[in-house]
Amino acid sequence: MKHVKRVSKRTRVITGTSLAAAVALGGFGAYSASASDDTRTVAAAQAAGVKGNTTTTTTHLTIDAASKAAQAALDAAEKEGQRVTVAVVDRNGNTVLTLRGDGAGPQSYESAVKKAYTAVAWNSPTSELVKRLDDAPTLKDIPNTLFLAGGVPVTAKNAPIAGIGVAGAPSGALDEKFARAGADVLG
Incomplete structure (x- = not known):
């Protein structure tokens, strides 16, 4: 027992x-x-x-709005013959969706997500954030960020609610132009 x-x-x-x-x-x-x-x-x-x-x-984009923005960015890139990946992240940096254009390079997926995350985290286009690295070079060491042009925030009442990142064009300026085209369809 x-x-x-x-x-x-x-x-x-x-x-x-x-x-x-x-x-x-x-x-x-x-x-x-x-x-x-x-x-x-x-x-x-x-x-x-x-x-x-x-x-x-908090305010978040609907999946329909995120899809429209991503498609607009991809369409803008394809119109100029560029092969890119587009990523949309929510306010918390979680990926909502990605669109990988035909022929986009394998590195473009991760870069687009990181650019979108960086833009929403700092509520600033990533081209502006690149300039901050001169004064604070360790910013680039923050996980999941990428300080290259190509990411733009989406705001509502001046607060960031999403980020759009584009990667794969031959320059960050083009990536950012396409990302901005995506944000512009949201108003």
Whole structure:
């Protein structure tokens, strides 16, 4: 017969409370991750007992808007005979979509994503950010960034909501021209 060690009441209460909190937080995280509008986000925060001004909402491009912008950038490049990749990232730097044009080089995919990420992270065209490297050369060491022309931010009410990056043309100026064409269709 095996001997079973008895656990104290205090240990059982702490363990049970910790488990309940973990389940509640896990459920809240799953719910808030799937929330697609402000109403559900606020409801999730209220359900979790969050009080006051402790939450925030952000604006993101719809997939349709991101697709239109990316296609406009790709069309602008193809019109000039350039083979590029276009990437659109959201405010958090997550890739929303990429379009790799016919014949675009293999390096263009990663470069386009990094240019888009860099543009949205600093809310500035990457051609402007390149100039900052003279004063702060270690900026280029920040992970997932690329300080080459070709990325532009997309803003709403002066706040960055997305980034568009283009890579593969023979110059960063052309890449940025095409990225700007994508941003321009959004208004």
